[in-house]
Amino acid sequence: MSDYWLEAGSFLLRWLHVIAAIAWIGESFYFVMLDRALKPPKDGAPGVFGELWSVHGGGFYHKRKYLVAPPALPDELHWSMWKSYTTWLSGFALFALMYLTAPGLYLIDPAVAPLTPLQAVALSLSFLFAGWLVYHALCKAVGLRDGVLGGAVLVLVVLMSYAACALFSGRGAFLLVGATLATIMSANVLFVIIPGQRRMVAALRRGETPDPLPGRHGKQRSVHNTYFTLPVVFAMLSTHYAPAYAHPHNWLVLLLFMLAGALIRHFFVLWHSGGRAWGLLVLGGALLLGALAWIAPPRPARAERAAIAVPDAAQAVRAAVDTTAVHAILTERCAGCHSAQPKLMPFAPKGAMFDTLEQIEAQALSIHQQTVVLKIMPPGNLTQMTDDERALIDRWVRK
Numbered sequence: 001m002s003d004y005w006l007e008a009g010s011f012l013l014r015w016l017h018v019i020a021a022i023a024w025i026g027e028s029f030y031f032v033m034l035d036r037a038l039k040p041p042k043d044g045a046p047g048v049f050g051e052l053w054s055v056h057g058g059g060f061y062h063k064r065k066y067l068v069a070p071p072a073l074p075d076e077l078h079w080s081m082w083k084s085y086t087t088w089l090s091g092f093a094l095f096a097l098m099y100l101t102a103p104g105l106y107l108i109d110p111a112v113a114p115l116t117p118l119q120a121v122a123l124s125l126s127f128l129f130a131g132w133l134v135y136h137a138l139c140k141a142v143g144l145r146d147g148v149l150g151g152a153v154l155v156l157v158v159l160m161s162y163a164a165c166a167l168f169s170g171r172g173a174f175l176l177v178g179a180t181l182a183t184i185m186s187a188n189v190l191f192v193i194i195p196g197q198r199r200m201v202a203a204l205r206r207g208e209t210p211d212p213l214p215g216r217h218g219k220q221r222s223v224h225n226t227y228f229t230l231p232v233v234f235a236m237l238s239t240h241y242a243p244a245y246a247h248p249h250n251w252l253v254l255l256l257f258m259l260a261g262a263l264i265r266h267f268f269v270l271w272h273s274g275g276r277a278w279g280l281l282v283l284g285g286a287l288l289l290g291a292l293a294w295i296a297p298p299r300p301a302r303a304e305r306a307a308i309a310v311p312d313a314a315q316a317v318r319a320a321v322d323t324t325a326v327h328a329i330l331t332e333r334c335a336g337c338h339s340a341q342p343k344l345m346p347f348a349p350k351g352a353m354f355d356t357l358e359q360i361e362a363q364a365l366s367i368h369q370q371t372v373v374l375k376i377m378p379p380g381n382l383t384q385m386t387d388d389e390r391a392l393i394d395r396w397v398r399k
Helices: 002-037 080-099 118-141 145-167 170-207 213-240 250-272 280-294 302-309 313-321 323-334 357-363 363-372 387-398
Strands: 046-054 059-066
Touching: 002 059, 002 080, 002 213, 002 250, 080 118, 080 170, 118 145, 118 170, 118 213, 145 170, 145 213, 145 250, 170 213, 170 250, 213 250, 250 280, 313 363, 323 357, 323 387, 363 387
Parallel strands: none
Antiparallel strands: 046 059
């Protein structure tokens, strides 16, 4: 029963994380749209930088942006921060619950780097927070020179992606790069955007003219956050797409997908201010399709495809003769997870169990894809499946 409640708690935590992320991203996207769509005020109101009229929900809305401050500060202000904090806290809790408690399953691949569990945990935590520290130092050093800073941040993301894929398993590396970018985003809110806004509000309440510099720095970090959003979403979701993180050049695959996300996001940012940069959308889509074509596993010959895809009388022979040998391999190498009573986790992932010959036969193609084509199972080759065993599984499927 304790395993059940652990799994239920993980599910609820994941649900909270997704809900908070939707709320944070939605609010962030809305304010980016609002900021880009503002028009000069028609009534010439003092201090008004721009305004926007919109209709929604059966009514009309009139939004105005003041630079640096309105003539009178209202009693109530909306602060955009708790959605960010909830997203990061729930995400870190999930990371700790899954990855840090089972580094051998999720973080370590001996073929990439021979890390001990303690080293993997320490390196992953260091990676997570060092990313923010280096990024923050770059922002401090470069200041408001947005073009130079943008290039420096791009180089940082490239180095992060390469380093993560050189240290951790593909799945762990992709997740960690996404988590590091998400940490930067939330830290921008916590340490730069909100403190700057608080200083502006405090100055107004004292009757002083606010310093515009904190607002400019906050705006710069907000722009970075909006371009990080789609790359972060891809990095998080990619842990469910093995062809991406299992590729020999997975760091380049990660960069291509994240670059495509940033280009697509830029298309919509420009759209909000009236731009129609269709080339950005086409280029982003082309990068996505090109990356998918690049990482696609090679197709077997026609005769091999027929043997794999079309059940026939030979399958019965295969089940009687060969599946027993495969069952012995899977029992030794995979039953720690894929069993009715797994030892390495509460429940078999995706309900895939290899306890009987019938279960193995029913999942032959999936077993072949995961252990032979992509070689992502067992995770990090934790149970040391040999090349000969993978070759036997390959011959078993193709017979």
